[in-house]
Amino acid sequence: MKRTLLVAVCSFGLLGGMASGVVQAADDIKTQQVQFKKGESGAIIKGTIQGHETLDYTLTANKGQSMAVTLTGKSSTYFNILPPGSTGEAIFIGSSEGNNFQANLPAKGTYTIRVYQMGAAETSKAKHAFKLEVNISD
Numbered sequence: 856m857k858r859t860l861l862v863a864v865c866s867f868g869l870l871g872g873m874a875s876g877v878v879q880a881a882d883d884i885k886t887q888q889v890q891f892k893k894g895e896s897g898a899i900i901k902g903t904i905q906g907h908e909t910l911d912y913t914l915t916a917n918k919g920q921s922m923a924v925t926l927t928g929k930s931s932t933y934f935n936i937l938p939p940g941s942t943g944e945a946i947f948i949g950s951s952e953g954n955n956f957q958a959n960l961p962a963k964g965t966y967t968i969r970v971y972q973m974g975a976a977e978t979s980k981a982k983h984a985f986k987l988e989v990n991i992s993d
Contacts, residue, residue, distance in 0.1 A: 883907055889914040889968070889989055897990035902970070903982040904932060910970040912987065916960050921992045923957040924968055928985030931976035939964025 889912050891898050904910055916922060926934050926949065933949035939962050947956045950973055960966065968987065976983060 884909045884911055886911040886913060888912075891991075896992055897988065900987040900989065901984070902987075903984050904970055904972055905982045906972070906980060907977055908972075912968040912970070912989070913965050914968075914989065914991070915965050916963070916991050918960060918963045919993075920960050921957065921990075922960055922966065923988075923990045923992075924955070925988045926954040926970070926985060927988075929972075929976060929983040931972050931974045932983055932985050933971055933973060934987070935969045935971075937967040937969060938962060939966065941967065945969070 885908070887910070889898055889900065900912060902910065922936075924934065924936065926932065933954075934947075934956075935945035935949055936947035936956055937944070938946050938960075946961070947958070949956075968989065970985065970987070971977075972983065
């Protein structure tokens with residue numbers, strides 16, 4: 856009984872710590888609209904990311920359109936794809952699925968490409984360059 860209570864208290868403490876970390880990360884999110892040149896269905900975004908910074912790139916697409924995203928840069932830089940209406944849930948998680956995403960989109964609306972770092976790069980003050988290639992097609 857005492858052991859079960861101790862495990863529950865420790866688990867609650869860990870979850871509370873993670874929840875406060877999420878709030879901190881949300882404060883560091885910078886958002887930018889993806890811009891396609893007239894007549895083009897793709898864009899290349901070059902940027903830098905530092906430490907705990909989170910960069911959101913948003914674009915609007917229709918259900919059934921194909922979206923392809925490729926990230927190049929430091930191996931500790933990743934991206935997730937968040938669907939319309941998401942409060943953080945992703946349909947693609949780069950840290951476990953890789954640096955390339957391609958799929959037909961499940962809904963019409965605004966999608967978010969969230970770029971972030973993990974590991975030593977997340978705690979570093981160094982800036983890391985990256986490149987996102989984003990394409991939308993019917």
